[in-house]
Amino acid sequence: MVRKRPDLRASIRPMSLAHCIERVSAQDPDRHLVLRGFPEAVQARLYPLYALNLEIGRAAWVSREPLVCEMRLQWWADALERLGAGGGVQGHPVLEACGYLAGEAEICADLVRIVAARSWDVWSEPFEEDDALFAHLGETGGVLMRVAARLAGATGDLSVVAQFGTAAALSSWFRSVPELEARGRWPLPEGNEAGVRRLAERGLLMLAEARGQRAAVSEAALPALLTGWQAGGLLDLARREPGRVAAGQLVLPEYKRRGGLAFRALTGRW
Numbered sequence: 001m002v003r004k005r006p007d008l009r010a011s012i013r014p015m016s017l018a019h020c021i022e023r024v025s026a027q028d029p030d031r032h033l034v035l036r037g038f039p040e041a042v043q044a045r046l047y048p049l050y051a052l053n054l055e056i057g058r059a060a061w062v063s064r065e066p067l068v069c070e071m072r073l074q075w076w077a078d079a080l081e082r083l084g085a086g087g088g089v090q091g092h093p094v095l096e097a098c099g100y101l102a103g104e105a106e107i108c109a110d111l112v113r114i115v116a117a118r119s120w121d122v123w124s125e126p127f128e129e130d131d132a133l134f135a136h137l138g139e140t141g142g143v144l145m146r147v148a149a150r151l152a153g154a155t156g157d158l159s160v161v162a163q164f165g166t167a168a169a170l171s172s173w174f175r176s177v178p179e180l181e182a183r184g185r186w187p188l189p190e191g192n193e194a195g196v197r198r199l200a201e202r203g204l205l206m207l208a209e210a211r212g213q214r215a216a217v218s219e220a221a222l223p224a225l226l227t228g229w230q231a232g233g234l235l236d237l238a239r240r241e242p243g244r245v246a247a248g249q250l251v252l253p254e255y256k257r258r259g260g261l262a263f264r265a266l267t268g269r270w
Helices: 014-027 029-035 040-059 066-084 093-097 105-117 130-151 158-182 193-211 219-228 231-240 243-247 254-267
Strands: none
Touching (some): 014 093, 029 254, 040 093, 040 130, 040 219, 066 105, 105 130, 158 193
């Protein structure tokens, strides 16, 4: 017997979804900009997902006491495991908006992986090598984009989506470097310009490899993939001018940012 996906209209409270939209628009404006161009059915799945991602990220910084942060992350992990098992979601507006995932054990297990990866934020352990950083980005940005694509209805080889998401996560990670360093973290294996350039080149290669396999991914993945529309430009800028990362100046001109999104949205060439 094939189990039907829960009816979104019955499983999402309007106020909970509105809360998610407000959170994402305020704290994740790039994803909000992408989602505005897609149907409400897609928005109803992805706004809660991205709001959940924000909540998980916030949990890792909720206190200066690492154990308090770990306890908060564990709360989210437990809540997602209950959700995947078909349990209740009361007590938090974002969880309520994610109610349509009740019984979706595989997806919720992926979300628990994101929670586990965010433990890095709690402590001050450095990445010993580039592979360790890319593994972390894969467990956060890569998993998130794959889940988003699946929730948007994508089929095909979603490992391509995860690869693209990992590279896109690197571009976002570069932009967060100054803040992470200010908080006492070691976000890069090597914080010098040579290390930044090497990472950027690897990220660009991952993007190119993923884009070379567009045919393996269905068009339904576009709402997820478009969130990485700036990745190529940002990684190329980091490769050419790696000093921008430490200076907090890794940004694209506004006309390139918005124009690039419009072009990729119209052509579907993520």
